[in-house]
Amino acid sequence: MGLDSVQLTTFAAVVNEGSFEAAARTLHVTSSAVSQRIKALEQVVGQVLVRRTKPCEATEAGQALLRLAGQVALLEHEALRAARGPLAGGAVRTRVAVVVNADSLATWFLAALTELPPEFTVTFDLREDDQDHTAELLRDGSVMAAVTAQNVPVQGCRVERLGAMRYLAVAAPRLATRHFPDGPASAAFAAAPMIALNRKDTLQHRFLNRVTRRRLDPPLHHVPSAWGFVEAVRLGLGWGLVPEQIALDDIAAGRCVELAPGRHLDVPLYWQHWRLDSAILNALTGAVQTAARSALR
Amino acid sequence: MGLDSVQLTTFAAVVNEGSFEAAARTLHVTSSAVSQRIKALEQVVGQVLVRRTKPCEATEAGQALLRLAGQVALLEHEALRAARGPLAGGAVRTRVAVVVNADSLATWFLAALTELPPEFTVTFDLREDDQDHTAELLRDGSVMAAVTAQNVPVQGCRVERLGAMRYLAVAAPRLATRHFPDGPASAAFAAAPMIALNRKDTLQHRFLNRVTRRRLDPPLHHVPSAWGFVEAVRLGLGWGLVPEQIALDDIAAGRCVELAPGRHLDVPLYWQHWRLDSAILNALTGAVQTAARSALR
Numbered sequence: 001m002g003l004d005s006v007q008l009t010t011f012a013a014v015v016n017e018g019s020f021e022a023a024a025r026t027l028h029v030t031s032s033a034v035s036q037r038i039k040a041l042e043q044v045v046g047q048v049l050v051r052r053t054k055p056c057e058a059t060e061a062g063q064a065l066l067r068l069a070g071q072v073a074l075l076e077h078e079a080l081r082a083a084r085g086p087l088a089g090g091a092v093r094t095r096v097a098v099v100v101n102a103d104s105l106a107t108w109f110l111a112a113l114t115e116l117p118p119e120f121t122v123t124f125d126l127r128e129d130d131q132d133h134t135a136e137l138l139r140d141g142s143v144m145a146a147v148t149a150q151n152v153p154v155q156g157c158r159v160e161r162l163g164a165m166r167y168l169a170v171a172a173p174r175l176a177t178r179h180f181p182d183g184p185a186s187a188a189f190a191a192a193p194m195i196a197l198n199r200k201d202t203l204q205h206r207f208l209n210r211v212t213r214r215r216l217d218p219p220l221h222h223v224p225s226a227w228g229f230v231e232a233v234r235l236g237l238g239w240g241l242v243p244e245q246i247a248l249d250d251i252a253a254g255r256c257v258e259l260a261p262g263r264h265l266d267v268p269l270y271w272q273h274w275r276l277d278s279a280i281l282n283a284l285t286g287a288v289q290t291a292a293r294s295a296l297r
Numbered sequence: 298m299g300l301d302s303v304q305l306t307t308f309a310a311v312v313n314e315g316s317f318e319a320a321a322r323t324l325h326v327t328s329s330a331v332s333q334r335i336k337a338l339e340q341v342v343g344q345v346l347v348r349r350t351k352p353c354e355a356t357e358a359g360q361a362l363l364r365l366a367g368q369v370a371l372l373e374h375e376a377l378r379a380a381r382g383p384l385a386g387g388a389v390r391t392r393v394a395v396v397v398n399a400d401s402l403a404t405w406f407l408a409a410l411t412e413l414p415p416e417f418t419v420t421f422d423l424r425e426d427d428q429d430h431t432a433e434l435l436r437d438g439s440v441m442a443a444v445t446a447q448n449v450p451v452q453g454c455r456v457e458r459l460g461a462m463r464y465l466a467v468a469a470p471r472l473a474t475r476h477f478p479d480g481p482a483s484a485a486f487a488a489a490p491m492i493a494l495n496r497k498d499t500l501q502h503r504f505l506n507r508v509t510r511r512r513l514d515p516p517l518h519h520v521p522s523a524w525g526f527v528e529a530v531r532l533g534l535g536w537g538l539v540p541e542q543i544a545l546d547d548i549a550a551g552r553c554v555e556l557a558p559g560r561h562l563d564v565p566l567y568w569q570h571w572r573l574d575s576a577i578l579n580a581l582t583g584a585v586q587t588a589a590r591s592a593l594r
Contacts, residue, residue, distance in 0.1 A: 018496055219418075221420050221423070222423055228403055
């Protein structure tokens with residue numbers, strides 16, 4: 001097809017940075033140069049590739065090219081490093097874009113990044129999303145890998161099981177005493193305030209269905225931050241499902257009590273990544289698997 | 298104008314819940330009932346109010362009605378509580394939607410919510426956004442109040458200063474030794490990896506400009522979670538600006554060191570809220586001001 005690699009890089013920068021101006025700054029060229037390259041690429045492909053919104057987005061036609069641009073950049077970077085030797089490679093950094101579910105990002109995932117051998121000069125462009133929605137960013141080419149609950153491989157991706165994140169239902173002692181004096185009864189769960197991250201987060205509802213075998217609709221707060229969520233539970237705003245590691249610490253410290261001892265929710269997590277023979281992607285996959293083995297079940 | 302309050306509530310539920318189906322579940326009616334009410338409301342107003350996207354969004358015409366719906370719901374709730382007495386009010390909960398910048402949500406804000414007198418039976422629908430972008434949700438009617446860096450009042454809103462959140466530039470000792478052996482030199486800041494929450498987060502760049510008086514473009518990681526950001530700094534992925542309270546703890550514990558002692562960045566924060574004589578909004582404003590006084594400068 002003979003696509004111009006400068007045009008491709010420019011296109012990826014516009015989508016990744018969100019605007020023609022930001023892409024121009026990153027690439028150290030003028031905005032009009034960016035604009036001309038995008039127009040030229042769109043003419044070659046015969047499709048509109050960038051939706052000129054705020055932020056700019058890849059069109060459906062653009063998504064295939066966005067992934068291609070990321071893959072070419074990764075392979076080019078590795079070929080150059082191999083050709084020039086590891087010392088010269090230090091100046092060029094490759095962008096490694098990964099989407100991670102909120103609870104993994106707040107607990108075990110970051111340690112994996114620091115385990116990457118130092119010869120890989122990369123910058124991480126992490127995204128956070130609900131574990132049931134992470135695959136969309138893989139599909140549209142914005143990220144090269146995902147920590148996700150979705151085990152059906154996205155086209156062109158490989159899936160590996162990481163283990164399960166276990167959640168326990170906990171609440172502040174004050175809230176538990178007030179709303180659950182007789183333990184985890186259905187009537188108590190129907191009336192006690194509950195916390196979820198946001199509308200996409202259905203963990204609490206799934207746990208409720210399983211424990212009470214009823215479809216309950218309790219008062220619901222949204223606290224859209226993994227850390228804020230845990231803090232809100234500790235402060236007694238409502239009960240919620242907290243990753244086991246944090247929950248056990250909080251229970252031991254007396255900050256929280258378990259609402260339904262012996263009951264839990266396990267969420268299997270997967271590592272989906274581009275099917276690409278890349279040293280960086282392979283090393284990252286190894287580091288993520290190692291970190292997951294010690295943190296997940 | 299004589300708008301039907303059931304139609305108005307239904308419209309708000311569609312936008313707040315994100316779909317006709319979710320609104321139907323919340324309101325305990327069928328999807329087709331929701332659909333009919335929205336169509337009827339759109340006919341009365343003479344404008345399309347809901348963009349049928351995933352999630353559903355209010356059109357520009359819809360935004361004015363969304364705010365109206367929220368205000369009417371708040372006032373109705375308070376009038377009913379006053380008419381029926383506080384005990385009867387317990388069954389009905391009012392949705393209180395507030396957008397909060399990520400660092401406030403991760404530090405001082407949640408404590409304010411638990412200080413609300415218990416007679417207010419509300420559910421909190423919190424949103425998280427960058428402090429420079431929070432006003433958009435106020436403008437489009439999705440939230441009734443915001444913790445924001447924007448001090449220009451959104452139309453129909455009142456602004457009160459909360460104080461400044463102070464940020465210190467910190468890094469893991471290992472990273473500081475490697476990249477800043479001679480202190481906060483411009484050359485060091487140009488080469489040391491830096492972390493930002495995401496593209497909207499310009500705090501680090503602002504600090505760099507101020508301290509080095511140069512426009513630097515260092516290697517940049519994005520870690521889009523307030524807690525993940527702090528963890529990434531501690532793990533040595535890069536340096537970053539961390540809220541003073543957390544930074545001082547980390548420095549005292551030896552987890553981090555300050556990169557430019559004596560230098561900081563203060564971000565003034567404001568409380569913007571609907572201009573509405575509502576007991577709940579007044580109580581929330583009081584609680585937020587109290588919490589801010591002890592946490593901000």
